[in-house]
Amino acid sequence: MTDEAVLGVIGGSGVYDIDGLDNTRWVKVETPFGDPSDELLTGTLNGQKLVFLPRHGRGHRIPPSELNFRANIHALKQLGVTEILSVSAVGSLKEELPPGTFVVIDQFIDRTFAREKSFFGTGLVAHVGLGHPVCNRLGDRIEESLKELAIPHQRRGTYMVMEGPQFSTMAESELYRSWGCDVIGMTNMPEAKLAREAEICYATVAMVTDYDCWHTDHAHVTVDAVIKVVVANAGKARALVASLAPKIASRQGACSQGCHTALDNAIMTAPAVRDPAMLDKLAVIVKRALGPSA
Template sequence: MTAPGTPPIIGVIGGSGIYEIDGLENTSWQKVGSSFGEPSDELLFGELAGQQMVFLPRHGRGHRIPPSELNFRANIDALKRAGVTEILSVSACGSLNGEMPPGTFVICDQFIDRTFAREKSFFGTGLVAHVGLGDPVCTRLGDALEEAATELGLDFKRGGTYLAMEGPQFSTQAESHLYRSWGCDVIGMTNMPEAKLAREAEMCYATVAMVTDFDCWHPDHDHVTVDSIIKTLLDNADKGRALVKAVAPKLAGRTVSCTSGCQTALDTAIITSPDARDPAMIKKLDAVAGRVLKG
């Protein structure tokens, strides 16, 4: 229920390898409930260079929850209830692009959603909404990530299409070649429907996909060892935490609405007439859509 113009609170969703934030002070783990069930874990509240931060380990501490069993709606809803206004998603991925080798950080700007076993919307029967998703990530957050990555000297690419697969198995070669023919750059299992739900919740969202290996399309794929993947994953994790630490001050102090319109995404999205809206749904959506449903 954060109104446009409210000073930012930055949420970080950490994927494989990102289980903490370096430099976080005045920390406390707190349980935040959701009307959509249980989130992956408690939320870690703290401050980084004076900026309020909230961290959520996407798979739970200890990496307990597989991609298909993540309660994406509860995760986003809980972050919204915690006051988070913008989300930085950091996760491991495979590369579908020969120019994005292991160790590359990709600041994605597009998604293709191939998942099929997940709840993908907060809305439903009794309260229908259709948000725009033509530009699914926040340009302002992407700009800040690019600036921070440049300052750190990271090997990164600005722009790229993330193919979200269901998992937990990896792709077949036929699938991998198909996704490459579509122009996809990286492949992972967690950023959808996460990005869709963040937009429905009127939260700025950007993702950093950290490449650990080439997907199975690559002729050298069979020569990749588990040890090399783990080494890259750990190296990426160190750099990923450094990136979060570097970008936080760049997002601090904002006192105006998001120029990308993320925080007003529901202004024209709800199509159900007021007299036909289900009161139970209105109550359930008090955090996600309270701004537009009040009154």
């Protein structure tokens, strides 16, 4: 594990127009899992290396269920990303989280069903721990930046990940509220699971755009309403990235919470029966855990 920190940011294109971002270049990355959502923008901000990935492609071309999550995370890993800030628009499931609030997520409930959720498979099986699916060390740095910027936020929360692309029914929204979920969205799973398999620190900042459909005192969610708040939040998200970058640069060594060593003791397949084709396909993912000759 290299000591050099590289910050990856996954989100909308409005996040990438940051003052002071230098040496920018759009890079096409090929992965064993196909094409990522778009080219990736690389650059430096006050000396900190950054890599930006438009989750839905520039212009928002790709719906949630058709995102190639494996290619997206693999592409970031190929470019040396060590920590990921995932920025996503969500609906609020609680009165005290109005539009414009940023939630630093610490838990997920994954209700998606149409997505490939692991790099591993037959011939090379692995089971990573996901009890704590985000990096709290990275979350602490994010919280510091949100406080410095005076952005309304909540430090912890549960993100309910639905399949989409349709929004919830009233009954579904009330069910998720009864489960204690804070926000609802369509994109952060299996993104977080794959980041853990790739041994990358991962944290989510969920930007509330609406109250979902449960709140009878507010108009039911519409795309127009969501877009207005997303545009308003974009400037805050850019400021967050700019504030977070130097905090990432000061990180010393590998993650103390184990994100960078998540595959230790996770690979179950005995060496004698590991599929060479799978080892080759996953070389970038398993290199640290199994060695360069794996």
